[in-house]
Amino acid sequence: xxxxxxxxxxxxxxxLKQDLEKSGFAVDxxxxxxxxxxxxFEGIYDLAILDLGLPQxxxxxxxxxxxxxxxxxxxxxxTARDAWYEKVDGFKAGADDYLAKPFHIEELLMRIRALxxxxxxxxxxxxxxxGFSLDEDKQTVTTKENITLELTGVEFKxxxxxxxxxxxxxxxxxLTEHIYDDCSDKDSNVIxxxxxxLRRKLGNSIIETRRGQGYIFKGEQV
Ligand code: CA
Numbered sequence: 516x517x518x519x520x521x522x523x524x525x526x527x528x529x530x531l532k533q534d535l536e537k538s539g540f541a542v543d544x545x546x547x548x549x550x551x552x553x554x555x556f557e558g559i560y561d562l563a564i565l566d567l568g569l570p571q572x573x574x575x576x577x578x579x580x581x582x583x584x585x586x587x588x589x590x591x592x593x594t595a596r597d598a599w600y601e602k603v604d605g606f607k608a609g610a611d612d613y614l615a616k617p618f619h620i621e622e623l624l625m626r627i628r629a630l631x632x633x634x635x636x637x638x639x640x641x642x643x644x645x646g647f648s649l650d651e652d653k654q655t656v657t658t659k660e661n662i663t664l665e666l667t668g669v670e671f672k673x674x675x676x677x678x679x680x681x682x683x684x685x686x687x688x689x690l691t692e693h694i695y696d697d698c699s700d701k702d703s704n705v706i707x708x709x710x711x712x713l714r715r716k717l718g719n720s721i722i723e724t725r726r727g728q729g730y731i732f733k734g735e736q737v
Contacts, residue, residue: 516561517541522553541696548572582609644678645734681734
């Protein structure tokens, strides 16, 4: 899952990026409203964290602009403490959730997870699909035989994206786009290698190849 982090406070930026990456998210940072607005239109993000007080264009305007052009990107706004009107304005502009500064990173991570599950029609809590359940804290997967398997960083990112979108054809370039950030060296052929790793761990039939189209995670299998 790839997150657009819009925040002009450099210290907070770095801190959040580090913690989000540790949790298996690819993160691109933007420090001003105009660039953020543009990036939101790219259609490559799974979620945006949007600070409201931004140089060039404030967060509310950025959000309004996205929504007026039909961008359904899930947005969590960061508001100032005690500024209840910011929350109201944020929701009016189309925010999905908010967090008031200062906050604990654990709360932000839980809200992001809940929001990603919700907008993709999954229940809160463990991500459970096709007999597999993913522990997003420990980055492990448990099979229907109750065997818990460790995952490497990329395997976890890939499996989470598959579980969020079961039974959908996902092309190599889509998978690459949602697993790596802008600074990563993106080679979509590497995806094949990680698909092979996942099949070895979870069973060959769990990820189907559609020639020339991509891969499908078989979510119906129980
Ligand atoms: Ca700010």
